Amino acid sequence: MGEIRERLEEIGLELERLRKAEESKSLPDRLGWDDIAQEIIGAVTFALPFLFTGEVWDVAKDISIERSLIIFLLTLLLAYLFLAKSRIGNIKREEVFHVPKRLLTVASISYAVSAFLIYLYGINSIANFTGEQFVNATVIISTFAVIGAITVDMVK
Secondary structure (H helix, E strand, O other): HHHHHHHHHHHHHHHHHHHHHHHHOOOOOOOOOHHHHHHHHHHHHHHHHHHHOOOHHHHHHHHHHHHHHHHHHHHHHHHHHHHOOOOOOEEOOEOOOOHHHHHHHHHHHHHHHHHHHHHHOOOHHHOOOHHHHHHHHHHHHHHHHHHHHHHHEEEE
């Protein structure tokens, strides 16, 4: 009789653990280190193919800083729409000064990763970028890095 009670208690505890695990799956995902890692992986994965494309280098050399600023703002707008207004993914709404935290992390990571990769692989030297052209190249490549960071972060 004692063994049966012990076994029933074990089964009850296991059922309770499974219930809690199922409930936690339905809770919105808070921004954490796992999300930061996913954003870095997504940014690197989507930026690398464009990093070595000569056409991107040519565009970076030819566009003005004003156009680069417009591309930057449009990229942030697209990221904002994905993160704050779409119902894709089960993401908790967390904000800093009315700006979604994930937008801040995605943008920061994507632009930092893009600039770092351009520098790391020596693309700025190979393409003979000026400072302005380096910024343009970072903005162009980051457009894809932002999309990658969001995509990988939202996939669970």
